[in-house]
Amino acid sequence: MKYTYLPKQDPEVFAMVGGEARREMEGLELIPSENYVSKAVLEALGTLFTNKYAEGTPGRRYYGGQTFTDQVESLAIERAKALFGADHANVQPLSGAAANLIAFSSWMDVGDTVLAMDLSHGGHLTHGAPVTFAAKAFRFIRYGMKDISTGVIDYGQLEAMAMEHRPKIILAGFSAYPRELDYDRFLLIAQKVGAMAMADMAHVAGLIAAGSLANPLKHGFHVMTTTTHKTLRGPRGAMILSRGKVGNPLKAPERTLENLPTLIDRAVFPGLQGGPHMHQIAAIAVALKEAGTPEFKAYGQQVVKNAKAMAARLKHHGCQLVTGGTDNHLILLNAVASFNKNGAELQDLLESAGITTNKNAIPDDTLPPFRPSGLRLGTPAATSRGMKEPQMEQIADWIAALGRGEAGPEKIRDDVRTLCLKFPSPSGLAEPV
Ligand SMILES: *Cc1c(COP(=O)(O)O)cnc(C)c1O
Numbered sequence: 001m002k003y004t005y006l007p008k009q010d011p012e013v014f015a016m017v018g019g020e021a022r023r024e025m026e027g028l029e030l031i032p033s034e035n036y037v038s039k040a041v042l043e044a045l046g047t048l049f050t051n052k053y054a055e056g057t058p059g060r061r062y063y064g065g066q067t068f069t070d071q072v073e074s075l076a077i078e079r080a081k082a083l084f085g086a087d088h089a090n091v092q093p094l095s096g097a098a099a100n101l102i103a104f105s106s107w108m109d110v111g112d113t114v115l116a117m118d119l120s121h122g123g124h125l126t127h128g129a130p131v132t133f134a135a136k137a138f139r140f141i142r143y144g145m146k147d148i149s150t151g152v153i154d155y156g157q158l159e160a161m162a163m164e165h166r167p168k169i170i171l172a173g174f175s176a177y178p179r180e181l182d183y184d185r186f187l188l189i190a191q192k193v194g195a196m197a198m199a200d201m202a203h204v205a206g207l208i209a210a211g212s213l214a215n216p217l218k219h220g221f222h223v224m225t226t227t228t229h230k231t232l233r234g235p236r237g238a239m240i241l242s243r244g245k246v247g248n249p250l251k252a253p254e255r256t257l258e259n260l261p262t263l264i265d266r267a268v269f270p271g272l273q274g275g276p277h278m279h280q281i282a283a284i285a286v287a288l289k290e291a292g293t294p295e296f297k298a299y300g301q302q303v304v305k306n307a308k309a310m311a312a313r314l315k316h317h318g319c320q321l322v323t324g325g326t327d328n329h330l331i332l333l334n335a336v337a338s339f340n341k342n343g344a345e346l347q348d349l350l351e352s353a354g355i356t357t358n359k360n361a362i363p364d365d366t367l368p369p370f371r372p373s374g375l376r377l378g379t380p381a382a383t384s385r386g387m388k389e390p391q392m393e394q395i396a397d398w399i400a401a402l403g404r405g406e407a408g409p410e411k412i413r414d415d416v417r418t419l420c421l422k423f424p425s426p427s428g429l430a431e432p433v
Contacts, residue, residue, distance in 0.1 A: 158189060
């Protein structure tokens with residue numbers, strides 16, 4: 001990106017933008033929730049749509065002057081619906097955490113119950129971690145894996161808990177689970193107890209759009225939340241997709257599955273948010289167009305191939321992977337069992353070699369969250385740079401060599417930088433004109 005005004009007007013901030021651009025260009029990003037937006041997405045994000053208030057939905061706004069905000073939001077909505085086969089899309093949630101709280105509040109009263117994945121088995125913080133406000137407002141009960149060596153969910157336990165506790169929502173979704181879910185089983189159990197089936201696909205929406213993973217909505221799920229900035233490769237933001245009939249958001253509807261689209265629109269505004277971020281929505285529209293192309297389909301497939309290649313190579317080096325491997329974009333490495341280092345130590349070691357990862361709990365971890373036993377690795381960002389299986393194997397070799405203390409971080413840091421410069425980040429650098 002070329003910048004004309006920022007370098008002159010605020011050289012301090014410009015220097016920081018430049019520092020981050022160089023960090024992204026020269027370093028290897030293996031955090032599975034991160035990615036690089038295209039330059040077109042970046043340009044849309046920097047537009048003057050940021051100036052406009054647009055509370056309400058297209059055609060039903062509280063302020064005037066909405067000709068172009070209506071157009072751009074309608075375009076984003078239509079693209080989201082087409083991409084995921086949804087009856088309705090709300091593209092206004094400011095982030096994934098907001099989207100989940102909005103979805104909960106659209107369907108539940110304070111004190112109601114959610115059945116969600118155990119956090120150490122891969123569930124996300126927003127699925128009711130005790131430190132969240134959601135955990136104070138709602139009651140969370142948990143299912144997990146039946147067999148950690150294969151990653152299969154304990155659907156028998158899930159059903160028994162659903163029968164006993166009668167949750168209002170059964171939530172499928174994760175941020176540290178490397179396997180595919182059986183959405184038909186989830187839906188059957190939800191139907192049996194009259195719960196809403198909700199999927200939080202924040203991590204894997206791009207892989208679903210590309211057709212590399214199953215789409216919960218196509219399996220009959222009622223609601224799907226997702227971020228837009230992870231595998232979907234858009235700007236930071238989120239969406240709530242649903243089935244049902246779109247009604248007038250100005251009238252409070254009955255709480256039925258059919259009315260979910262209206263319940264969700266009202267839970268976004270005025271329920272939990274004020275004005276939507278229209279520049280973010282414009283950039284989401286651009287990202288959704290990109291996600292509908294054959295190139296993106298190939299990208300989604302390569303992300304999974306790359307993760308499998310990296311996992312296989314790590315195992316070849318004797319590393320212990322939770323569930324034994326991966327079906328998606330992420331790998332959960334048991335750092336203690338692999339290298340006799342905790343996740344925080346391994347994260348720091350890799351960072352000193354220019355490889356960014358994040359420490360993560362493993363199922364039923366006995367170590368505390370700040371120095372857990374695991375390390376999470378992912379391929380979405382590296383794949384966006386055009387890296388393929390040979391590079392993934394090279395990266396796995398570096399991780400193993402560092403973990404075992406066979407190579408120093410300084411030497412590997414140079415190799416990492418050389419590799420990264422051969423595969424430039426699609427977001428580009430920040431340079432003055
Ligand atoms: C990342 C993530 C979120 C939260 O998204 P933010 O944009 O960080 O608020 C929610 N759910 C899951 C499963 C996630 O992976």
